[in-house]
Amino acid sequence: MRAKLYIAIIFLLLFCNTLTSAFAVEEADLNKKLEELATQYGITDKEQLESLKIQVLSILKTRERFSFSTLNKPCRDDIERLCSDSGNISSTLMCIKDNREYVSESCENALGNEFGGNPLLHAEVYNGVEMPKGSYFFYNPNGKVLGVIASKNFEYKGINFKKGQIRFHDFGISVGQLVSDQYINGIKYSVDGIGPFFNKEGEIENATLAENSEIAGITYKADSQIQFYSIGKVKSGTVAKETTIQGQTFMPGELIWFKKNGEIRSF
Incomplete structure (x- = not known):
């Protein structure tokens, strides 16, 4: 259950980062997303839900304070001029972000580094x-x-x-989230899990498989992470069934690592 809470926290923080209000998150939005994640990860205990909320809010408030300390010097005059009535750090950050068209160049540069353009x-x-x-x-x-x-x-x-x-x-x-499970270069990747990450040639280098997938004669397990050196050249993957490669036998669910030359990598 602790692992589920950790995963939920990560996804919730990613959600918070996409809000246009930066780190100033509406509690209603937070609670709604929390309920969705709780359902997704099978978290039903009210105490655990409250614990998750407290942890996320604590992290967000810490990040707000860090952002404010970063902006305080380059935006000090702008904050005093535009946001003097703001009662706390959250509302001040919201105010200065909403008034970006009126701030000084140094403040805008700082806002761009902190919140984006x-x-x-x-x-x-x-x-x-x-x-x-x-x-x-x-x-x-x-x-x-x-x-x-x-x-x-x-x-x-x-x-x-x-x-x-x-x-x-x-x-x-280099990395983005898929809308749904989809095939890329003949392999179906999952909307859940890690990736997909892409190399500079636009090829998948790290992603999560949506189904058991045969690559270069080896069947890799659905919902497992797979890494590539290049298309069809696996760096690491989890086998879906008992597999013998180069004289070594790997059991279902076992992770295999390969060198660039295709030889099995030993640790």
Whole structure:
């Protein structure tokens, strides 16, 4: 049950990061998502639900304080001018974010690093990916785009991505969440679990299988994580049935690691 709580916390924090109010999360939204996650992970005990809520709120409040301390110096004058009536850190962050068009350049740069850019007024292409209107980019401290919060589901290279956080590398998408289970290069990947992550060639390098899948003569287990060096060249995977490879026998559910040359990797 502790593992379920941990997973629920991670997914809830990812949800909170996609809210346009940044870290200022409406409690009603939080409770609604919490109930959905509780149902999904079979958490029914009221004390555990309350524990989950307390943990998430504690983390969010800590992040709010960190954000405020980051913005306090570059945005001090703007906060005093625009948000002097705000009664607490949450409302101050909400206020300064809602008034971005009126802040100084130094404050806007700090807001961009902390919360991402302003929502796109129209669809915009970045690294070959067309992002929908209303999406907004987020950046590292040096101002480089790290990713985007997509305002709605979108398609890229035949793959349907879910709205929310998308990460980039220099050649396209590095990671995003699928809208539903779907086939990519002949393999069906799950909407749940880790990934998919993509390499610079646009190939899957890490994802969760939606069904038992045969790759290069080996059947890998549904709902397990699989890693690739390149298309069809597995780095690691969990076998679905008893399998003998290179003279070694692996039982169902056992994880296998391969070297780049295809030899089994020993630890």
